[in-house]
Amino acid sequence: MNIVSKELFQQMVRIRREIHMHPELGYQEENTAGIITEELKRLGIKSTTGIGKTGVVAQINDEGPVVALRADMDALAIQEETGLEFASRTDGVMHACGHDGHVAMLLGAASLLKENLKFGSVLLVFQPAEEGGGGAQKIIESGLLDEAKAIFACHLDRHYKAGKLVVQPGPISAFTDRFDISIRGKGGHAAQPHDAIDAIVVASLIVMSLQTIVSREVNPMYPSIVSVGRIEGGSVPNAIAETAKLTGTIRTTETHIRKQIVSGIKRIANAAGILHNAEVSVEIIEGYPCVINTVEESEIARTAVKNIIGEKALVDGQSASMGGEDFSYYLEKIPGCLVRLGAQKEGLEGIPAHSSTFDFDENALGIGAAFLAETARLTIDRLSQ
DSSP: OOSSOHHHHHHHHHHHHHHHHSOOOTTOOHHHHHHHHHHHHHHTOOEEEEETTTEEEEEEOSSSOEEEEEEEOOOBSOOOOOOOTTOOOSTTOBOOSSHHHHHHHHHHHHHHHHHHOOSSEEEEEEEOOOSSSOHHHHHHHTTTTTTEEEEEEEEEEEEEETTOEEOOSEEOSOEEEEEEEEEEOBOEETTOGGGSBOHHHHHHHHHHHHHHIIIIISOTTSOEEEEEEEEEEOSSTTEEOSEEEEEEEEEESSHHHHHHHHHHHHHHHHHHHHHHTOEEEEEEEOOOOOOEEOHHHHHHHHHHHHHHTOGGGEEOOOSOOSSOOTHHHHHTTSOEEEEEEEEEOTTOTTOOTTOTTOOOOTHHHHHHHHHHHHHHHHHHHHHHO
């Protein structure tokens, strides 16, 4: 799919593979930032480095309406098992979510805009620490986006083939809250359970009861998830555990459902403690907000897709992803749109993101670069009217 020139496509592939070979965790993306700044320098684009420690923000032109484009930079603590010739050379760290591709696409868009943008200003935001570190907040706190009137980003998505994009207004990702439940009973010998209060029994009751919040309390029209991901308790087989701990995640797309589920978790945990005469405490750790695309910016993004590929490229995502994205922090301050960009690789259709064998179709790079550049151009045109 010849969306960009062969030379630009090859440059994006080279950058993507270089970053892939040298992945870095959140707030450690020193080498990645160096690759970015070198390419921006080659393009004649000035940049500001060290934003939130490792972030980079560059600007094309300094007059007219300001539009921001964002790419995340960080990798994951996963041992790569792809067998690719450009596989990670860093033990225990890999790009398993496509952020290497996001950086390459934004640099490709920078090349297109540097050559073609005649009016307006575009901020190129290379953000650290999306994977749990909330790097978007560091970029916002820098003040460099204060003049931005809109912001856009792409996220590679293995559910769709290259050449397909999901652009929709409203919620497209979930709140990503965490819960920790601590249980204290009374330890004792396993042969005399009547003299003890078994924290593992209490924990087991809570785990099973939590499943009824989504299945029996939440309106099924609202996507929601309550999952216990970790259980700790006990140390030896012949002793009753005095303490236990449950850790899990809550995923919702509506504020009132979020509150309902948090209330339900606390009620169920406390009731189990009363039932078994154990001490139970619940801590809720708020995660990323829900990404809510604004209507006007979503329409601009759809127009951009039609302009570069055609309307047939637009597909209906139907419902929000239950994953999280700190792009949500930008959208609390600036209108914008996060787009899902098809990048399914043949033979890897069933391999999800955050997998040790994750990879994507590099043909998506040209599409993403062209989309970001066209979206910026259209937004500037609209803001200028």
